[in-house]
Amino acid sequence: MPKLTIDGIEIEVEAGTSVLQACEALGIEVPRFCYHERLSVAGNCRMCLVDMERAPKPVASCCMPVGEGMVIRTDTERVRKARNGVMEFLLINHPLDCPICDQGGECDLQDQAVAYGKNTSRYDENKRAVKNKEFGPLIKTVMTRCIHCTRCIRFAEEIAGVPVLGATYRGENMEVGTYVEKTLDSELSGNLVDICPVGALTSKPYAFHARPWELRKFESIDAMDAVGSNIRVDVRGGQVMRVLPRLNEAVNEEWISDKTRHAVDGLMKRRLDKPYVRGADGKLKAASWDEAFAAIAKRVAGLDGSKIGAIAGNQADAESMLLLKELMQSLGVASIDCRQDGAKLDATTRAGYLFNTTIAGIEQADAVLLIGTNPRKEAAIINARLRKRWTMGGFPVGVIGPQIDLTYDHSYLGAGPQSLEALLKGEGEFAAKLKAAQRPMIIVGMGALTRADGAQVLAAARQLAEQVGAVAEGWNGFNVLHTAAARVGGLDLGLVPAAGGRDVAGILDGADKGEVEVVYLLGADEIDASRLGKAFVIYQGHHGDVGAHHADVILPGAAYTEKEGTYVNTEGRVQRGRKAAFAPGDAREDWAILRALSAHLAKTLPYDDLASVRRRLVEVNPAFAHVDDVAPSAWGAFGAAGAMDAAPFVTAIDNFYQTCAISRASATMAECTEAFVKGRQEEGKTGTHG
Template sequence: MSVASMSMWCRASCRASSLSLLVGGSTGPLLGGIHNNALVRTLSSSSASAAATPAAAAAVAPEEPPPVEVFVNGESVQVPKGVSVMQACDAAGVDVPRFCYHQRLSIAGNCRMCLVEVTKSPKPVASCAMPIMPGMQIHTETPLVKKAREGVMEFLLANHPLDCPICDQGGECDLQDMSMAYGSDRGRFVEEKRAVEDKNLGPLVKTVMTRCIHCTRCVRFATEVAGVHDLGVTGRGGSAEIGTYLEKALTSEMSGNVIDLCPVGALTSKPYAFTARSWELRPTESVDATDGIGASIRVDARGHEVMRIVPRLNESVNEEWIGDRGRFSYDGLRRQRLDAPYVRGEKGAPLRKATWKDALEAAAHGLRSTPSTKLMAVAGKLADAESICALKDLMAMYDGQNLQVEGVTPSSDAADVRSSYVFNSTLERIEEADAILLVGTDLRKEAPLLNSRLRRSAVYDCVPVASVGPDVDLTYPKKDLGDSAKAIDDLLSGASAFRAVLDGASKPAIIVGAHVLSRPDAYGVLSKCVQLANDVGCVSGDWNGYNVLHECAGRVAALDLGFVPGPKADVATAPGFVYLMNADDEATLASIPEDAFVVYQGHHGDAGAARANVVLPGAAYTEKGATYVNTEGRVQRTKRAVPPPGSAREDWEVVRALSEVAGLALPYDDVDGLRVRMAEVSPTFASVDSVQQSTIWLNGSTYAASKGSSKASTAPFTSSISNYFQADVIGRSSKTMARCVETRGEMYAKTHDVGSTLGELGEPSAHPLGD
């Protein structure tokens, strides 16, 4: 049997076995609600799973099974075949109480709160685990059902401590809500309550295990979504406990999601503990700018301070999860902040606090006195689209063409074709891929939310995954093909067995990591990847399986706006004036000559500020309404939750003020005018929260003809992120992230030393004092 046939046979067997668990047996469905992607794919593709080859699978078009009619409290409702009784009740608009059930997790059926009465059943049934049958009569409000729920609540509250006044879950607790609806006003339990020792799960998740009701949501999330077997249940009956078996911290980059999943106060946020109540907070819907995924988040603030960050539901991007860096690094927004302009006097002199007038005049003098051929601007990883566009226009007024994006090898052709630098499959549709090749990426650190989607495909659909790059644990099976471009050559020539898997796939996908973009031989490697994508049919019909993964929020917007070297730029010429827009990478700073005049604009006193002659304080992503473009090319906007500290301003306003002081004012005075200009530069910015698919594709020679080396070296691929928790200035300023690094040990060794910056700038005010 060939490798491709074996792969398809494995996938078909996996789906068939999953289907038998989903719709058969006494245990009920394996996976949760109708919104669970794995469940939907398995149910909808059951007829095609028997095919042994992709061609046969395509020939057997899956037919939608007819809907099934059931009756909920006497009302008829049509639901898809194979769903549970609880899902049928949800479709009918009838609320069924639940604790253990979650639509993205497997069925546990152990809380018994969702009991309903079904006609001809001798006793109440757990609605989450019972599949529907045609004509089923479901009753949710009978005296028997109400009595059963009251009994379940009484048992749950018998051993539950009276911690509500001191519990961080207060006001957001499912047990509180259910107790009000189904609980009694008095208890009959007079014996001593059971007590459980708290577990140490690390610096992020606080435990009070006596409150635990054993719903096992956290266990199922860790095992099924995060892919780490850190949590489990020991003991049985009254001795049952949830813990880590051996005392250890959670090792997932998504561990904070168990806080949202926990229906009681057993698992809460350790950094947020005892700081605020939910009704005191002012919520603001925004976007996470700490990575390239752009997860939808809610920023909860009190006064001028961000108190916590939690995820928002967005099926197209992050579903309802969020990474630990985006969730917990918010304390870094209060530390090491630039709250005033700084100017360095003579060479070697320390930075001194200055007025805006003095700082802008110093920066304008450096800009005007430098020849255009020696002007250079760098867009950093946290730069927003408005500031990038304004900076590009400012440099154009002085004919400065050396524009560079942090983490991208300079090339005037880098942004010519949008499909060459975005995640074309989109985050939602990547799960349609039936064979995946990773090149130069560690998804677990660079994009944990994307990694969880690929894990779902690899584990539940048996999609084959191979990697050319670092040998890392991605939490799912993968084939390591090598760590250099030679492995790509083997795929191109057919010497690698995985080439047959890609050839046999109907929707193959290639994911190129951000590390490849920063290599000196970037365009040589990319040309090979594009050629491989063409050879195996990654682009066909409405499917484009060639994907570039960016680990930061600012890069795609910069490329969309054409922030690349102009036709007259000579990137080899040593710059005399460098404008750093939120650029702090060591590689960027190491390339700047010692005698260059450096203007740093950003919001933290990090390595970039330490190198600068002029420091202009900007606003972080929670302090401004700004535009970001995620790795798939989706335009999204943040909203201002709190004001910037001290005299800091939004970045585009600073660039606009500098242009006026320099004598050539930019032609827009407000953000609306600037966004009109952005749409003129790139039509992508004309619409928000949508992905505009590129209709242009390219071939390998496009990259080979680009500036720079067209030959791929044998240097090994690595990850663009070596330290997940401190990958940006916000994370490096966060005490919580520092504790995570300490807990994880050498795996996340600290790589940046900003002590010199702090020594010069001191510790800025932790609380913003005004606009």
């Protein structure tokens, strides 16, 4: 490890470290525009110049590797003069429109112009102007502000895997854009706004809505998918204005998906803000909480538990699912389920429904097999991590299921279970690659597990994992990729049918036949509500979506940004979301609604505050004690032996942008659906591309 001296301080760093990284390790600030720690080094802004002993002129610290005995000075007169000059050149053509720029207050160029620039300019000629580009509904462009740092080009190619951006022309005429005019079709495109150091790329839905100093900031957890991305929720008044990523190396690094970032405008649309009860005329009418609870108590009174069913939705927090389960148990109800999509997963073996490798552990794997999953749509952040590992080399990828674009090369092995059976027999080139790998991964998606033979597919995947050595001492390469934020938490709490109980399909079938008379929907909107028949439906949720349309009683709940909630992501990591805004009107937090309802049903639950509920969570499953950590899970038997159906696997998500009540209420997500999903379908029909 080479030793060098920076500003009189000796430091020892790993070989290959850049001078800029060594300066950061000492806490010495070096200005930069083009450098980003997760992107390749471009070295083209020259803002990070430092003095190196015996060098004839300042060197760019971002692309200068450290050397033994190197002496670096970061604050000499020559360095200051060089940085002044670079800043003067950058501002030659940059427009003076900070008062109307959405980047104002969060702009690297503003900050560094104050710290390293001059207070005058010697440039008298006209500034250049560049035509704005059309990148789609999410990215607003003002390309005259662009300083050619090329961060966006490198992000699109290296992280997102969509190499559509580039630079055309040279010198002062250089422009960043797509070579052929087209929108930027990536599930991660919103991150371009975060990495742009100026106001060239800003958020189109957020444009001119707020300034950063007007916002209150809350650290929370995303509930749009099962990744559990760490986010920052920015609020003004009672409204969520935007969502930004929060650094967590173990989960989402510093990226979030476009749905996580932009679906939040749906939080203010189609909201349920007061209880409703369906009257004798068949119409829903506003009611008080007591009237709504009384209507439920009247209908449930004296009803046998076998005639009641409960379904937990995809964004339910662990606290509310715990109270739902205990309330149903007090009523003698065995028919309760958290698997809206009918996934054939049971709660007996935790390792059988987790992403055991962990998200960060993907970088340690050396082969992966995807079964019935499209991670690009189901978990865009995990797909980015898979691509990151693929770019390192030595990472063969195999796919069983629909033919998809994953943003990285892969071997297509077939459409259905026959290909899985062939791998079990050791047939094919990819079977040999899996067997030869030291740390192979198998990822099973909901497209394979929501079928009638999902339990058999799960058992076959487990057998393959054991056969190729994916489960060994210190390594578990068997993974289930969930699509619902509430799914792992629900399974951890045992929200599956008890003995003699019905699952989701059974509850709906029973309601259709009149055998189930009362159905409790806890934010459950992803069901075939037409099969609820004449059942008395209680819907507790935050949006007037599918469940609310069929409800006889509506109990308005809080969305994930409006309550303190515990969520368990697909890898089994327990995380806590924070309350960033108040729920509208009379809406309340979900656990409090269930606690109040239990009192009206004369089955009072013993919880008076959130802390007591969370203590009970730990009693039910010790995994909830490991907040912000992944609790170890023992390997065991799961799935069911038997023949698999020959039908091909299908994707669990057709439209990435609209998967829940919030995203369906979002105008931005509707625009993305129109631009990307329907646009892609039209291209497929006509056979045109580009």
